Amino acid sequence: MNPPSRVLALDLGKKRIGLAISDGLGITAQGLPTLQRRNKRVDLAALAALIRERAVTQILMGNPLHMSGTAGRQSEWAREFADALEKHTGIPVKMWDERLTTVEASRVLRQSGIGIEKRAAAVDQLSAVILLQSYLDSAQSQTGDRP
Numbered sequence: 738m739n740p741p742s743r744v745l746a747l748d749l750g751k752k753r754i755g756l757a758i759s760d761g762l763g764i765t766a767q768g769l770p771t772l773q774r775r776n777k778r779v780d781l782a783a784l785a786a787l788i789r790e791r792a793v794t795q796i797l798m799g800n801p802l803h804m805s806g807t808a809g810r811q812s813e814w815a816r817e818f819a820d821a822l823e824k825h826t827g828i829p830v831k832m833w834d835e836r837l838t839t840v841e842a843s844r845v846l847r848q849s850g851i852g853i854e855k856r857a858a859a860v861d862q863l864s865a866v867i868l869l870q871s872y873l874d875s876a877q878s879q880t881g882d883r884p
Contacts, residue, residue, distance in 0.1 A: 745788060746797040746869035747822075748835065748861050749815050754780065755861030757869040758791055763876070766869035768862040777818070781825045788826050796828050799835030799868050833872050841867055 742763060748755030756769035769787070774780055788796070798819040801811040808816075819830040842863035851859065 742794045743791055744795045744797055744869060744872070745784075745791065745793040746799070746833075746865045746872070747784075748799045748865040748868060749818055750774070750861060753861045754784075755863070755865035756787070757862065757865035758793070759869060759873060763873055766866045766873060768866045771861045777821065781822060784822060785826050788828055793828060796822060796826070796830040797833050797869055797872050798822075798830050799864070800832040801835055831872075833868060835864070835868050 742759075743761060744759040744763065746757040746759075746766065752774055754772040754774060756772060757766045758769055759766055772780065772783055787793070796819075798815055800808075800815055816832065819832060822828075823830040842860045845863060846859055
């Protein structure tokens with residue numbers, strides 16, 4: 738019997754990192770508390786601890802591409818962080834197109850009637866959930882299997 742395979746999704750920002758994790762079957766995404774950024778060393782250590790605690794086997798990093806699909810400075814910055822995280826943890830990091838996840842998360846939260854203060858805190862987490870769920874759905878539809 739194989740142990741559960743969990744995917745951790747990161748919505749990387751300058752001040753916060755939105756987090757979401759898959760269930761053990763790779764079907765659904767659940768939000769985790771948002772990580773307040775400090776510095777790269779502290780952030781990597783906090784993520785490594787979470788990865789060990791949750792038995793994560795794969796990391797999914799949002800790739801902030803331009804609407805045209807081309808990579809810009811933000812995408813390069815995310816890739817650099819992903820490379821550092823992979824080196825620090827030994828867990829593979831996959832980049833995943835995150836275009837419009839923040840827009841979709843903001844729309845959902847606005848429609849829910851949540852106040853602006855709470856909305857700002859929740860948007861990073863919901864963005865990570867949307868990112869991860871799109872990846873899980875894509876993996877399921879392409880192969881019929883889980884990631």
